[in-house]
Amino acid sequence: MQYEKNSRLTVKRDGKAIYDIVLADSFAGLPKELETLNPAGRKACVVTDSNVAALYLCEVTDKLSGCFRIVTSYVFPAGEENKNLDTVRGVYEHLIVNRFDRKDLLIALGGGVVGDLCGFAAATYLRGVDFIQIPTTLLSQVDSGIGGKTGVDFDAYKNMVGAFHMPKLVYTNLAVLKTLSEEQFSAGMGEVIKHGLIRDRDYYDWLTENRDAVRARDLDALHLAVQESDRIKREVVEIDPTEQNERATLNFGHTLGHAIEKLKNFSLLHGHCVALGALAALKICEARGLVTKKDVTDCEAAFASYGIPTRVSGISADEVIRATKNDKKMEAGVIRFILLDPVGHAYIDRTVSEEEMRRALAYITVPEQ
Numbered sequence: 001m002q003y004e005k006n007s008r009l010t011v012k013r014d015g016k017a018i019y020d021i022v023l024a025d026s027f028a029g030l031p032k033e034l035e036t037l038n039p040a041g042r043k044a045c046v047v048t049d050s051n052v053a054a055l056y057l058c059e060v061t062d063k064l065s066g067c068f069r070i071v072t073s074y075v076f077p078a079g080e081e082n083k084n085l086d087t088v089r090g091v092y093e094h095l096i097v098n099r100f101d102r103k104d105l106l107i108a109l110g111g112g113v114v115g116d117l118c119g120f121a122a123a124t125y126l127r128g129v130d131f132i133q134i135p136t137t138l139l140s141q142v143d144s145g146i147g148g149k150t151g152v153d154f155d156a157y158k159n160m161v162g163a164f165h166m167p168k169l170v171y172t173n174l175a176v177l178k179t180l181s182e183e184q185f186s187a188g189m190g191e192v193i194k195h196g197l198i199r200d201r202d203y204y205d206w207l208t209e210n211r212d213a214v215r216a217r218d219l220d221a222l223h224l225a226v227q228e229s230d231r232i233k234r235e236v237v238e239i240d241p242t243e244q245n246e247r248a249t250l251n252f253g254h255t256l257g258h259a260i261e262k263l264k265n266f267s268l269l270h271g272h273c274v275a276l277g278a279l280a281a282l283k284i285c286e287a288r289g290l291v292t293k294k295d296v297t298d299c300e301a302a303f304a305s306y307g308i309p310t311r312v313s314g315i316s317a318d319e320v321i322r323a324t325k326n327d328k329k330m331e332a333g334v335i336r337f338i339l340l341d342p343v344g345h346a347y348i349d350r351t352v353s354e355e356e357m358r359r360a361l362a363y364i365t366v367p368e369q
């Protein structure tokens with residue numbers, strides 16, 4: 001499969017364009033993209049974390065200050081543990097002190113933590129102000145930055161408080177992926193491969209065939225991978241913006257993945273847990289005759305070739321099942337599972353039994369070394 005490079009995807013609702021996802025290899029095009037937002041009369045606040053601020057805040061602020069009336073920034077310490085209401089409170093205070101009003105706007109510069117938190121602040125400050133996403137991790141470029149799900153964690157509960165709030169623009173500079181750690185990059189690849197698995201077999205094959213270029217973070221290869229993943233996420237989000245049905249297929253691998261993530265006390269990255277959950281879900285599909293044994297081993301090899309773990313130690317199948325039953329993805333006591341039939345097509349299933357889960361989990365869990 002050969003893909004053409006596109007530098008723009010438009011997200012629509014009911015046939016009407018609501019925002020663009022721009023793909024670029026620098027921040028140079030940012031001012032031009034902002035023109036339609038009438039920046040000269042507005043203030044902008046860049047919300048970012050301490051790691052991203054050290055790398056890109058100066059460059060981005062420099063590009064923005066020629067466009068907006070005033071540009072301020074709010075930097076919080078990096079890490080999921082800061083995706084909470086205390087940090088949101090800090091953002092509100094900053095906006096109030098700097099007299100931000102309804103026509104002003106927020107800019108999320110960072111990974112999913114920054115995007116979710118800044119988006120939530122934008123959704124709620126003065127009952128909602130505009131925001132734009134500048135996603136800087138692979139995961140945020142292909143997943144969290146698109147679709148308008150915003151929110152923060154509350155005590156031990158992940159993403160417990162949130163809102164749907166669509167960005168006005170998603171500006172994706174692929175070159176920033178060069179500074180991402182190997183671990184974070186491979187976690188993002190877990191979500192990328194998932195996109196192929198749930199909706200596009202050809203794309204999944206392309207990712208296997210182009211592994212060397214993608215892993216080397218060749219900008220052309222990254223462009224095509226992010227573009228195709230964004231296309232898939234956009235399609236699903238357009239069909240079902242508020243996750244009533246179809247959008248749930250994006251949760252392939254999440255049912256068991258979330259439980260693993262929790263049981264491992266978030267020591268494993270989200271994208272890695274999703275991949276482990278995806279592998280277990282594939283084993284269920286194999287047992288039901290929906291995919292072949294070779295599909296499972298091929299997928300395992302694809303994950304491994306991108307540095308994604310395919311086994312997890314120190315947790316038992318029973319613990320994972322118990323944690324899954326406590327998850328918020330339960331619907332009236334029934335576990336909502338996403339399965340494949342075949343690879344490249346996902347569907348929602350509510351009939352997966354504990355025994356099926358147990359057998360599948362036996363495949364991915366190993367004793368503590």
Ligand SMILES: NC(=O)c1ccc[n+]([C@@H]2O[C@H](COP(=O)([O-])OP(=O)(O)OC[C@H]3O[C@@H](n4cnc5c(N)ncnc54)[C@H](O)[C@@H]3O)[C@@H](O)[C@H]2O)c1
Nearest residue numbers: 051052078111112113114136137139140144149176179180
């Ligand atoms: N809203 C959604 O639809 C959605 C979907 C999936 C995940 N999420 C959320 O996304 C979050 C995870 O996002 P993430 O994986 O991007 O994690 P993250 O935002 O914590 O970023 C990971 C790390 O990479 C650093 N970083 C970011 N960009 C960098 C760059 N270009 N170079 C070097 N370092 C960089 C960050 O400072 C951080 O330390 C979770 O909170 C999850 O709940 C949301």
